Amino acid sequence: MSSNDGIDKLRAIEQQFDRERASVVDRKSLEDIRTRYLSRKSGLLTLQLQNLGQLPREQRAEFGQAANKVKAKIEASLETLQTAIVEREQHSSLEGEAIDVTLPGNRKRIGHRHPLTIVRKEIEDIFISMGYTVEDGPEVESTYYNFDALNIPAGHPARDPRDTFYISEQTLLRTHTSPVQVRTMEKIQPPVRIICPGRVFRRDQFDPTHSPMFHQVECLVVDQGITFGDLKGTLERFHKLFFGEKTRTRLRPSFFPFVEPGAEVDVSCGFCGGPGCRVCKGTGWIEVMGSGMVHPNLYGFVNYDAEKYTGFAFGGGIDRYAMLKYDINDLQLFFQNDMRFLQQF
Numbered sequence: 001m002s003s004n005d006g007i008d009k010l011r012a013i014e015q016q017f018d019r020e021r022a023s024v025v026d027r028k029s030l031e032d033i034r035t036r037y038l039s040r041k042s043g044l045l046t047l048q049l050q051n052l053g054q055l056p057r058e059q060r061a062e063f064g065q066a067a068n069k070v071k072a073k074i075e076a077s078l079e080t081l082q083t084a085i086v087e088r089e090q091h092s093s094l095e096g097e098a099i100d101v102t103l104p105g106n107r108k109r110i111g112h113r114h115p116l117t118i119v120r121k122e123i124e125d126i127f128i129s130m131g132y133t134v135e136d137g138p139e140v141e142s143t144y145y146n147f148d149a150l151n152i153p154a155g156h157p158a159r160d161p162r163d164t165f166y167i168s169e170q171t172l173l174r175t176h177t178s179p180v181q182v183r184t185m186e187k188i189q190p191p192v193r194i195i196c197p198g199r200v201f202r203r204d205q206f207d208p209t210h211s212p213m214f215h216q217v218e219c220l221v222v223d224q225g226i227t228f229g230d231l232k233g234t235l236e237r238f239h240k241l242f243f244g245e246k247t248r249t250r251l252r253p254s255f256f257p258f259v260e261p262g263a264e265v266d267v268s269c270g271f272c273g274g275p276g277c278r279v280c281k282g283t284g285w286i287e288v289m290g291s292g293m294v295h296p297n298l299y300g301f302v303n304y305d306a307e308k309y310t311g312f313a314f315g316g317g318i319d320r321y322a323m324l325k326y327d328i329n330d331l332q333l334f335f336q337n338d339m340r341f342l343q344q345f
């Protein structure tokens, strides 16, 4: 072999490399081509350099220089390819992570209160502002507090198991919030000024105005010199604050065993303002509560001096207040948890 043959081979290798480098697209093909030309054992160029020893002495320098030139060229070319590949990889991974800040974001839904909770808190706030405290009582109640101590005699229709959920003979799900009157009077001496909102239970079929579970709020005031006028004034003030200043309140004689005298409470119809409409069934008035002066018999159950103290009480449905306030015509909507309904509040 002469150095000329060798140099021809080097040229051929160089040209081959120039063709093949076009197919280098990623790290893998880059490593392949590097191995093919430069690997220490079998690289095409390495093999040529091994021939150096077989050349006549005087030709070695020329061939060696030429081979080193090709090697340097290939190495530089591989370097350039490597840089390009790394750049391309970085670019495409950045592209994958790119965030388009002009796209609309994912709107997070913020939870909010149930309409019954809104109304309950509103009622609580009104009474708290008038100096009342908010009491609580058990939903599983004894017949003593639910009936006996409220002057509801044995055999009274309200005690009928067809209307009341009994747990045992003397335990039931409270049918109203009135038992909290007695529990409160057992706990504290007058002056008493409390309200008690809570769940109550009756064996009613579901319909637009009935549910076996619903909500009431009870009010009890006992002190020296409390009169029926205080009852009326309190109800008037409350209804004006809750429904609006134009609202009037009317009391109609009625009977409840735990008050004497007792009265049904009506508010003027906020929908028609008087002349009569679908909601007030043409009367201009809507019944919202039962009320009255605390029956003296109750004081006997709790060791209050019936000669010294008088008081008033009233109780009504929170659900009903919410229906009137928001013009909702089906009680069931409160309990179905349909988001389309709940989102409106």
Ligand code: DAH
Binding pocket: 175, 176, 177, 178, 218, 219, 256, 258, 259, 289, 290, 291, 292, 313, 314, 315, 316
């Ligand atoms: N507890 C009665 C009911 O559930 C409502 C009621 C009437 C409450 C008269 C009272 C009252 O405090 O004085 O129907």
